[in-house]
Amino acid sequence: MTAQLSKKGEAWSARFSEPVSDLVKRYTASVFFDKRLALFDIAGSLAHAEMLAAQGIISAADRAEIERGMAQIKAEIEAGSFEWLLDLEDVHLNIEKRLTELVGDAGKRLHTGRSRNDQVATDIRLYVRAAIDDIVTLLHTLRGALTDLAEKNADTIMPGFTHMQVAQPITFGHHMLAYVEMFGRDAERMLDARKRVNRLPLGAAALAGTTFPIDRERVARTLGFDDVCHNSLDAVSDRDFAIEFCAAAALIMTHISRMSEELVIWMSPRVGFIDIADRFCTGSSIMPQKKNPDVPELARGKTGRVYGHLTGLLTLMKGQPLAYNKDNQEDKEPLFDTVDTVIDTLRIFADMAGGISVKPDAMRAAALQGYATATDLADYLVKKGLPFRDAHEAVAHAVRACDDAKCDLSEMSLERLRAFSTLIDDDVFAVLTLEGSVAARDHVGGTAPRQVRLAIERVRKQLMEQGTQK
Ligand code: ARG
Numbered sequence: 001m002t003a004q005l006s007k008k009g010e011a012w013s014a015r016f017s018e019p020v021s022d023l024v025k026r027y028t029a030s031v032f033f034d035k036r037l038a039l040f041d042i043a044g045s046l047a048h049a050e051m052l053a054a055q056g057i058i059s060a061a062d063r064a065e066i067e068r069g070m071a072q073i074k075a076e077i078e079a080g081s082f083e084w085l086l087d088l089e090d091v092h093l094n095i096e097k098r099l100t101e102l103v104g105d106a107g108k109r110l111h112t113g114r115s116r117n118d119q120v121a122t123d124i125r126l127y128v129r130a131a132i133d134d135i136v137t138l139l140h141t142l143r144g145a146l147t148d149l150a151e152k153n154a155d156t157i158m159p160g161f162t163h164m165q166v167a168q169p170i171t172f173g174h175h176m177l178a179y180v181e182m183f184g185r186d187a188e189r190m191l192d193a194r195k196r197v198n199r200l201p202l203g204a205a206a207l208a209g210t211t212f213p214i215d216r217e218r219v220a221r222t223l224g225f226d227d228v229c230h231n232s233l234d235a236v237s238d239r240d241f242a243i244e245f246c247a248a249a250a251l252i253m254t255h256i257s258r259m260s261e262e263l264v265i266w267m268s269p270r271v272g273f274i275d276i277a278d279r280f281c282t283g284s285s286i287m288p289q290k291k292n293p294d295v296p297e298l299a300r301g302k303t304g305r306v307y308g309h310l311t312g313l314l315t316l317m318k319g320q321p322l323a324y325n326k327d328n329q330e331d332k333e334p335l336f337d338t339v340d341t342v343i344d345t346l347r348i349f350a351d352m353a354g355g356i357s358v359k360p361d362a363m364r365a366a367a368l369q370g371y372a373t374a375t376d377l378a379d380y381l382v383k384k385g386l387p388f389r390d391a392h393e394a395v396a397h398a399v400r401a402c403d404d405a406k407c408d409l410s411e412m413s414l415e416r417l418r419a420f421s422t423l424i425d426d427d428v429f430a431v432l433t434l435e436g437s438v439a440a441r442d443h444v445g446g447t448a449p450r451q452v453r454l455a456i457e458r459v460r461k462q463l464m465e466q467g468t469q470k
Contacts, residue, residue: 030329031084034091036336038077040126041091041119042070047222048114048202057212058109065106069099090329091123092116113212114205117236117324121201124331126223128245131339132194138346139187139252140466143180145353147459150176154452157434158273158363159372166370169434172358174447177455182255184462189248197241200225204232207323237323239313239331246310246335249342253303256345260296263356267293272362277355280348295352299345306341309334367434368408371399376431376440377409384423394421408432 020028046067053063073095076082088094093116100107153172160170200223203209203216209232216228229235266273276293284290312334320327374395381391398420402409409417410432417424430436442448445455 025086025089028089028326029086030090030332031086031088031094033336034120034329034332035084035094037091037120037123037127037332038082038095039074040123040130041095042074043126043223044119044122044202045095045110046070047219049110050222051215051219052109052112052212054218055213055215057112057214058106062106062109065103066099066110069103069107072102073098090116090120092119113210113214114202115207115236117206118201118204118232120328121204121236122223124239124242124335125197125199125201125225128197128242128335129194131343132190132197132245135249135252135339135342135346136187136190138343138350139183139190140463142346142350142353143183143187143459144463145350146176146180146183147456147463149353149356150174150180150452151456153358153360154456155449156358156360156363157367157438159367159370160447166366166372168375169367169372169437170447171438171449171452172360172363173449173452173456177452177459179255179259180459183252184459186248186252186255187466189251190245193241193244193248195226196244198224198226200228201235203228204235207233207236233323237320237325237328239317239328242331242335243310243313243317246306246313246338249338250303250306250310252342253299253306253345256349257300257303259349260300263296264293264300271366273359273366275357275359276352277357280352280355295348299349302341302345306338309338364434371402371409373409373432373434373437374399376437377428379440380428380431381421381423386421386423391421 049058049063049066052058053060073082076098082094082098084094085097088097096107096110099110150173153176156172157169158172158175159166160168160175200216200220202219203214220226220228263274263276265271267276276295278291280293280295281291282294284292313331316327316330377398378388378391378395381394382388386394398409398412398417401416401420402412405412410429414424414426414428417428431440439448439450442450444451
């Protein structure tokens with residue numbers, strides 16, 4: 001369908017005998033949210049016009065007029081003076097109508113060989129691609145900030161937990177690097193999704209392709225796409241790339257939310273492992289003593305809405321027969337909100353990482369409770385020749401005795417320890433200390449401060465390489 005903009009502006013109104021009601025107009029219009037795609041829409045139109053001219057489908061003069069008009073429209077949008085009209089339904093028709101106002105017939109020729117169906121699919125792909133690039137950069141910044149925090153705390157001992165119970169001593173640096181790994185995979189996932197985002201739908205037209213001798217590869221090159229979509233029905237109808245993006249975004253939020261949960265717990269006065277700088281916290285309107293970790297709490301909460309958007313998009317897609325259906329217009333708000341939420345959250349977290357202060361004494365005191373070095377004692381006995389299961393049993397008895405005596409394993413006398421195994425000598429105390437325990441886990445991926453430093457080196461190299469790739 002070649003758009004003929006009527007006087008009233010609708011692209012299709014000549015076919016209709018009565019206008020739609022105001023309610024229907026509002027219900028079906030998307031301009032108030034899809035105007036956000038305007039600059040991508042213009043970029044797509046310019047590439048399309050360039051190709052039409054190169055193929056002799058429109059004249060060079062028409063192309064020049066289209067470029068002139070689009071330059072003015074872009075300036076108007078950036079200046080905030082562009083008038084968006086609900087009557088013109090969406091971003092595409094608003095821009096096309098203004099173009100025709102500015103340059104006349106050349107503007108009316110722009111839509112040759114194209115439909116809003118392939119146009120909108122192209123716009124969204126350009127939008128998602130730009131969002132991915134921003135998100136990957138922010139993940140990079142956040143990883144850098146967390147690595148700085150890890151470096152400062154490569155030797156800071158804290159309890160490591162399983163089942164929320166003290167398990168074994170670890171270093172805070174190691175704990176931070178766990179998140180550095182997660183956010184690294186998140187960036188990989190985004191970049192992998194980008195490959196499937198970066199394909200050009202234009203040329204599919206409404207659904208079947210077009211009768212004009214278009215050059216899709218040329219448009220793809222102009223817009224920086226790696227390839228064209230190879231089936232026109234698929235090109236206009238599937239939003240799997242947006243769903244995949246939202247799934248990767250949901251995983252970022254999963255990691256953010258786990259970290260948030262920990263920050264909230266650690267900042268609770270009962271735990272008191274860290275403090276978060278005042279600029280990320282708020283007080284209570286009634287309890288003057290309160291300082292609440294609002295930022296991590298909100299991030300944990302906002303994770304829910306990103307999950308919701310993913311579910312929304314999956315559900316939006318599942319019932320649609322090929323090819324394009326108006327249902328797809330509903331892809332935008334969830335997508336936009338996902339991008340906004342993830343970008344704001346990553347930005348604030350990268351900043352907040354520098355505002356986390358660690359309380360090593362509280363961490364240490366907590367690590368001394370709960371017999372965190374019991375596994376070290378068992379390993380010690382194994383190294384002296386006892387089978388692991390027997391060592392486990394001997395240490396369990398020792399822990400029980402400590403429980404009764406209200407002391408730590410390291411506070412028991414050698415004589416008392418030897419009651420559980422005569423293999424124990426006075427070299428045992430080296431493994432029962434927190435420092436000895438963490439230092440002994442000295443292999444790739446282990447918590448030993450030496451390994452934490454090596455891991456930091458590895459991450460820094462990675463970050464530097466990624467930084468220079470840009
Ligand atoms: N606003 C529409 C969308 O977002 C643009 C495509 C509309 N195409 C159509 N034939 N109604 O999907």
